[in-house]
Amino acid sequence: MMQWTTGLIALKRYNLFRFNRNRMKSPFYSAFKSFKDFPVANKSMFMSQFNLINIYGIRKDEAFQVGHDAEKYLRRNSMIGSITVGLSSGSSGNRGIFLVSEKERAQWVASVLYRVIGLSISQRTVAFFLRANSELYESVRSKILKFNYYNIFDPLEQHWQNLLKTKPDIIVAQPSVLIRLIEISNIEAVPWKVQKVISVAEVLTLEDSKRIEVWSGTSINQVYQCTEGFLAHSCKNGKIHWNSDSILLEKVWLNEVQYKPIITDLKRSTQPIIRYEMNDILTEGKCDCGLKSDVIQSIDGRSDDVFEWINNKTKIILFPDFIRRTIVFSHPGIIDYTIVKNNKYLELWIDGPEHAFDAARNALHKLLESKGICTKINKSTKPWRADNGKKKRVINSTP
Ligand SMILES: [Zn+2]
Numbered sequence: 001m002m003q004w005t006t007g008l009i010a011l012k013r014y015n016l017f018r019f020n021r022n023r024m025k026s027p028f029y030s031a032f033k034s035f036k037d038f039p040v041a042n043k044s045m046f047m048s049q050f051n052l053i054n055i056y057g058i059r060k061d062e063a064f065q066v067g068h069d070a071e072k073y074l075r076r077n078s079m080i081g082s083i084t085v086g087l088s089s090g091s092s093g094n095r096g097i098f099l100v101s102e103k104e105r106a107q108w109v110a111s112v113l114y115r116v117i118g119l120s121i122s123q124r125t126v127a128f129f130l131r132a133n134s135e136l137y138e139s140v141r142s143k144i145l146k147f148n149y150y151n152i153f154d155p156l157e158q159h160w161q162n163l164l165k166t167k168p169d170i171i172v173a174q175p176s177v178l179i180r181l182i183e184i185s186n187i188e189a190v191p192w193k194v195q196k197v198i199s200v201a202e203v204l205t206l207e208d209s210k211r212i213e214v215w216s217g218t219s220i221n222q223v224y225q226c227t228e229g230f231l232a233h234s235c236k237n238g239k240i241h242w243n244s245d246s247i248l249l250e251k252v253w254l255n256e257v258q259y260k261p262i263i264t265d266l267k268r269s270t271q272p273i274i275r276y277e278m279n280d281i282l283t284e285g286k287c288d289c290g291l292k293s294d295v296i297q298s299i300d301g302r303s304d305d306v307f308e309w310i311n312n313k314t315k316i317i318l319f320p321d322f323i324r325r326t327i328v329f330s331h332p333g334i335i336d337y338t339i340v341k342n343n344k345y346l347e348l349w350i351d352g353p354e355h356a357f358d359a360a361r362n363a364l365h366k367l368l369e370s371k372g373i374c375t376k377i378n379k380s381t382k383p384w385r386a387d388n389g390k391k392k393r394v395i396n397s398t399p
Contacts, residue, residue, distance in 0.1 A: 012245045015266035022269045028052035029272055040262055042277045043096050054099055054271045056083065063097050083270060099271040107267060111230045113145065115243070116198055116221050117170060124195065127163060129173035145170075152177055160184045167192040171216070174201045175208045179336070182215045194218050200225060203299050205393075207328050224299060229265045229273060232296055235289045244293035250275070258283050258300065281306075281319065305394045307341050309373050316371050320394035323364070330363035331356040338384040339364075340395045349380035 023029040028049050032038050039045065046053065050060040058080055067087040070078035078085045084105065088096035100108075109128075117126070122144070129150045148166055150159045152174070160181055163171075171178070171194060178197070194216045199209075200223045212220050224232035224240055232242045242249055248264040258281055265273040285297030300321045307318040327337050327350075336351040337360065346364070350357040361377050368375060384395050 012266075015246050018269075019264075019266040019272075022055070023272050023274065025055040026053055026272050027057075029274060035264075038264075038275045040275045040277055043279070046276065047096065050097060056099075056270065058083065058099060060097060063099065064095075067097060100268075101270045104268060104270060108225075108230050111243070111246075111267075112172070112198070112200075112223055112233075115230075115233050116223060117145070117196060124169040125166060126170045126172060127166070127168035129159075129171075129177050156180050157184055164191075169193075169195045170198065171196075172198040172200060175199050175204045175212065176202060178212050178215075179208055182211060185215075189215060189217055196221060198223055205324060224296065226263070226265075226273075226276075226278060229263075229268060231263065231265075235287060235291055237287055237289045239285060239287040239289065240296040240299075241287065241291050241293045242296070249294060252277070254281065257297075305392065305396050307394075307396055308398075309371075309375070311372050316373060318367075318371065322367065323394050326363050326367045327360045331359035334360065336383065336393075338380070338393050338395065340380070340384050340397050342397050343399075344376070346375055346377045347380045347384075348377050349383045351383070 029038065041049075047060065050063070051057065063080065063085045064087070066075070066080055067078050067085040069075045070085070071087065082102050084100050084102075086098040086100070088098065117124075123146060124144065125146045125148065127148050127150060129152050148162070148168065150162070150173075156177070163181075173181075178199070195218060197212060197216045197218060197220045199212070199220055204220070204222050209220055219238065222234045222240055223230065229247075230243060231247055232240045234240050246266045248266065250262040251259040252262060253259045260277060261280065261282060262275050262277045263273065264275055281300040283297040283300055285295040287295045298321070300319060305320045307320075307323065309316045323339060327339065327348075328334060331352060333353040334350060334356050338349045340347040348357070348361060348364070350360050357379060361379075364377055384392070386392060
């Protein structure tokens, strides 16, 4: 244990050294003397200084166009030279643009493997579902792991047939992709032994987690990330721990238990992530597994998905977690749902038996009434989808 702790401290020192050397290449960050001088970066500041923050002088308009065109299939990939462009979800004009090098991507996979998959003597097959082209990850080769890559923009029906043939030991995918695979497979449980399922990229809800565990026959490990940054992972107790050797964490407390994280990612180089205030709301947790890092009890959704009303000049706030639970527990037959708050109404879409919609609407009305809110809930015929295919269930579209 002692050696392990010393190793982690050494690793953190090494990461800090590299971080400091790298940030001097950024015209924006090289101007500051010490850590406390760095401004807290929210999305709008991060985007307005985009050209000066990244170390290659990549222009924001060019990067956005490349990311946008790749999403619309107007080009084969989202790369500028060897740098990959990623767009975060959000309404158009308000989207984050992220840059990562091949090396950073390879490091991400290596960290996930080391932290989450662990080591084993026998060779294991990994099915890796990605939003990008697979060639980038070829640099991560391993004698004990054999990778099969699946692009999530290709038809998942075909991927499922391949999974049946290759019988992977480990599946890495977004929860919404896993749920879609469950639907396509049309079976209660996979017909081979899966050792691990790793959930990445999106918030894993309790209801999805249970469904995936039943289907895969194994417990689900969760990786918490921000674009290609690997922030936290679940331990042997199933609790999510911050990667404290590469992430410096500051907390903005919203109440006694919930906070918004401000992160500095010591491993990001192309576009340094320094004191970046994330949009997530996290609940602080505890764990006795022996890892010293801070624990996240739950990821309670993006803060732009908080619903707000003004009633008698008082601001009334509903956290997405309340809304989720209200809907899920209103009817046992609810398979899926999305709820969107616009200027006037709530738009609710429910996938489930005939009475499920009414049950969910009634439960929501009760919740709203208890908060003194009177609003209409309309029935939607199709689920809400973000431009980049990411799945969200509770969406605030009020400008
Ligand atoms: Zn733990």
